[in-house]
Amino acid sequence: MDRLEMMGVFLSEVEEQLQLLEREILNLELQGESPAIIQSIFRAAHTLKGSSAAMDFEEMKRLTHEMENILDKIRNQRLPVTQQVVDVLFQCLDQLSGLKREIELEGATRTNVDAIVHQLQQLDNRLVENVGSEGRLSAVAGQPVKKWICKVRLSDQCEMKIARAYIVFNHIKNWASVIATEPDLNSISEDAAIQEISYYIATGLEPETFQYRLGELLDVEDVKVVPLLDERSVSVTEAGKDVEQENPPLIRSEKEGKKIGQTVRVGVDLLENIMNLVGELVIDQTRIAQVGNLMRDRYSSDETIDDLEQISNHFSRIIGELQGSVMKTRMLPIEQLFSRFPRMVRDLSRTLNKEVNLLLEGKETELDRTVIEEIGDPLIHLIRNAIDHGIEEAEVRKKRGKSPKGTIRIKAAHQENQVVLTVEDDGAGIHVQKVKESAIRKQLIPAQNAEMMSEQELIQLIFLPGFSTASSVNDISGRGVGMDIVRNHIEKLNGLIEVETRLGAGTKFTIKLPLTLAILRGLLIRLKETIYALPMSSVIEIVRLSKQEIRSIKGQAVVKIRDKIFPLIRLHDYFNMPSGGMNTQNVYIVVVGLAEKRLGLVVDELIGNQEIVVKSIGSYIGKIEGVSGATILGDGSVALILDVTGLFKMANNSN
């Protein structure tokens, strides 16, 4: 192996160990001193020391060596784990990440570690004064021990599966005692025999606390933890396994279990393909139903039509289920994303000197993987804002009669065909008057307009590009880009964002997203002879009004619905459709929403809503403003899907 290859191996090892360190130090802070955690941190530091010495990265070696010293003292009960120790460990971690980045970019380290090494040594010096200090973080104890099955699937690329399985085993031992494994790690010699390993474990911890950590280990594809429910059935099978017990395996197994679930690895491409095929079926099913209706009209007394309808109904039910199952395979729990937040919140709240309690709810809520990828950044922005602008400093909170510790609650839940995410803080709330002043000062809106705006409208100003109330720009937020970015991301996903705020009581952002981007509920509308589809998730309401109710303010058509004024556009004009022919007294107006904005569309007819399969219109036609794709309707014809983001742009440009 030449140095370049070794470098690759070294860097990936460092990365792995740093991740491990981060998790374990967080654990240490949350759960308090535990021999297993200390041991694990020690091992990571030790591994890093070994490899950095081998690669001649002196500074990294020196730092990890000092860490090892301290950890060794903690391990031998000669140094208590205090908040200060945890903080310094975190600093070490960041320092190490910094060194790693330097090595990656420049092949050598620049940063001097004297300062941090000194801090570590300081900890040690305080040893004498501080023994028995009450600052010691005490371990969480007394939780009842429960039994679980922890299923770990290794990636196909994993070179030495047995070795990896042992590593996983060692990790699990940090949090739980392992009763048995399936298959028995000692009895297999062939790597190929392992795909999924079930570890039967007993622990007082909630499985969520270590599930994702296991998932982040190298070569681990998937981790599932399920309760070991039926202990009796386990002991029954155990009875029949006398033979194996004569040969006590290396891994201490007290019980043997049977496989409960099996998984198969499937490529994302294949899933996409299946999804497309299901899409075809959805279309055909709508067509069959339509033909059925036609036949019914034509030969109403024919019994064969009854049969056809029955088959068609059954067909549509089956396809519905099939579609549901296929969608499920694309779903991931949002936990993947949530697991990034605790460390972030911890660091931010410390930097800003605020006390924050982070509550994550609905971690198991599943979303389409593409949606999860897109929603991370906006959530991070909202959390940053909540800590920076929302939560007050402890002193201020006390004065206001609140608990000194602020709370940020992030919640995910399913609501019909949507996912609702909320980010809520119990901080200061948004000061509407300040929002107004800031928007005027930055010339985002003319002063006279601001005077006419309602409180709710004023709050919406925070979504304008370039808006910020923060008087100083700092590292965390306040550059006035945050909310703008949040809105853009959510718009891209056909989602909506709403904000509720009470001065002094807190702010709550609600994000509503479609479950998946491949199939959506569409509202079919007709403009002249052409049918278009609108994503139902963007439709706020549909009203029928008399033409007289459409007013014009400075050339902009508007309509008043329940005391709110909505701007109105006729898509006919934008799509170059011949005008005229609107002889009817009444018009239909579909109000669409994009994040917090609203726009009324004049349509000629409402056709109904149905599941539509989103298809691309291809690169030959390319991007067309106001159109996001196309779908195939029940009669086999094509309808364009309107892109609400684009419609708002078109409406703006023409003004």
Added chain:
Amino acid sequence: MEASQQDQYIVIEVGVDKYALKISEVYEILKMQKVTAVPNSKTFLEGVTNIRGNIVPVISLRKRFQLEERPEIHQTKIVVVNYHEELIGIVVDGVNQVTRFSKIQSSADIVSGVDGSFVQEIGQSEDGLIGILNLEQVLAG
């Protein structure tokens, strides 16, 4: 151009003119079917249509050649071609026979009714001279 003399061509009609398309470029020929208009796109784009579950753009040769519009008739067909790995439909007034050319020559010195770049070669057969469409030029733009 010896090699291409063996190539087969299909002959299509647009207005009073006939053109030839290399059969290897043709994916299939369909009866005229419903085409959904796409706003604010290429001037000669007729719209999009559904071909076995695929959304396929359809262009009109009449619009491309700036001939006047004509109502659809029984003979109107969509010739589907493969263009840069995408299927594209071309609406024509009719599809005639398949033919071979005994001789193919450059059209540089022959003036054609349409923009010369669309027809760069002329094929000779028993039925006379037919301009061979240069798909690249016809579809681009």
